[in-house]
Amino acid sequence: MALIASKSAQVPVTVLTGYLGAGKTTLLNRILSEQHGKKYAVIVNEFGELGVDNDLVVNADEEVFEMNNGCICCTVRGDLIRIIEGLMKRKDKFDGILVETTGLADPGPVAQTFFTDDDVKAKTRLDAIVTVVDAKHFLGQLGQGTEAQEQVAFADVILLNKTDLVSATDLEKVEAKIKAINPYARIHKTEKSKIQLDAILDKGAFDLKRILEFEPDFLEHGHDHNHEEEVKSLSITSDRPVDTDKFQKWMGAILQIKGPDIFRSKGILSIDGAPRRYVYQGVHMMMDADWGTPWKPGEKRASKLVFIGRNLDGDNLKRGFEDCLK
């Protein structure tokens, strides 16, 4: 009997964010109208915006609620839970689901829905948070509020769009700014949101464990750039083994207090005595963790933690993590 590893039956969900006018609708229209042989359900906020009349388009109201569990950043999209439940009743199954958020929405509640609801977790998995960035207006949007910055901070994948509308120098500036906020997102440069869909959909970009299987040095890509940013990434490394009990207590406490300001967190841990890497990823206070690939004999074991957030106190985080080391 041949052994075959088949893909899990969970439907991949892509969260699509981006400032008003960045090119989300253009991208969605392409996904719905192009011949790609795939079937995607698209959950949008404003029905009329898409030019196509398609029964795969579902209208949502971005209904966010706070979980009644004492956690102030545990906000969830209840409408999404209901819609996904409803979509799963259909006879025809989907190759993927795309969830569009409005230009000014915080992607947190959408992402957190996939950590919170058991039914949603059983049937679907968060594949990636994709942010469309308007190359021409991004730097200006940064001054208009926190949204543009936060959408980049949350991203696993960034479409740096409308590159034809800016000079090479300006494009470099925008790219540098994006990397200063979030050096771990994969950037695709596009015009008119033109991209091979298989470059952004069903890539498992949210799941750090899966990324590491293909790219073991993924977290090494990012370097902390500009420490003057209000929203930035921060990484901590150590080659001393981690004490799990201490780490869990510390991380729990950090997320309890700083959760609202920590948009994304991810890490690889070298746990004392464990043969495998411990890999985790989180959105605000919610976190998923699992054992990753084994350490090779003789391989240098090291831990790396990444936080992307607002007003992060690097020294304090470093000290805290050091207390969790053996």
Place this chain on the structure above:
Amino acid sequence: MKLDLGNPAWRNTLPSTRSVVSDAPVAACAFSRDGATVGFGLGDGQVRLLPTDIKQPASAVAEPVHKGAVLSLIGDPLGDGFVSGGDDGRLVRVALGGGATEIAHQKGKWIDKLAGHRATGAIAASVGKMALVVDKAGDVREFGPHQSSVAALDFSKDGSRIAAAHYDGITVWSIGPSGTAVTLPPRRFAWRGSHVALKWSTDGKFIATGTQENDIHVWRIAQATDMRMQGYPAKVKSLSWSADARWLYTASQPVFTAWPFAGKGPEGKPPLQFGEEGAGLLTVVAAHPTAEYVAGGYDSGELQVGDIKTRRSAVLKMANGAAITCLAWSPDGASIAAGNDTGDMLVIDLRR
């Protein structure tokens, strides 16, 4: 009809069952008002009708009633057919012969949940943030908007009011006489979080909800007092009041779980748990229409029937890995209909 679950027959053999397979998930099932027909709402838009008498020949595959999936189905309170709601935004009356008449159409929205009231002949439907009520005369009235989409709704015992579940609580509306636009201000009952299931008690005194946080919340309507039941391992998406309103049955446990509402109510008391532990957790519970029995379907596909007086239960169907999605009793309590998420439609004859 009496079910003697102590009789060894229940232990040795499964009851006579008709099983029909569809290639679409079963979203909902219901018996017709006269009990002669079972309707199943399917994920391909079909409403499949089967005779309750499992010895009669099964009807052929029907034409789809909805363009997408059927989301909800009830027995028509005005006749012996059915009423279905779909993700094509249509609320449809399905006649026994299979003919479909549109009652309402809300483009771009889903007709998510339905409730019917036999004595008044009214139908309630949730459509986004609104609750629709269609009365006997066909007059459609809208109640809302609520602060979020209506996740569940139910009629009061006398059919004069409807209750809608949403974020941060429930809202109770007086429906008022047919043809009038005047609506009394609604009553709000607040509790933080998202309420995803709702059942009005069979004596009209209580409203129970299941919440996103795996709790149950119950309000005493007259006193506007409330209580909370905690400790479930999953969301409680199915609630059912016993015919005499003495018990509230709840899903999301491995055995039948009933909160006592006779006398002073359940505050400070544990629920009564009884019967054989099933495989997995109960996804759907349904109390018998007149007597002390309850039926339950599991996420493993197992089906059981229980007797709260003898605290016995018996298996109606073995687990097969496909979660039970719907469950209904015939009006005479002699048959049970059930469906699962891989498309099995079951009609079970409980007569031994």
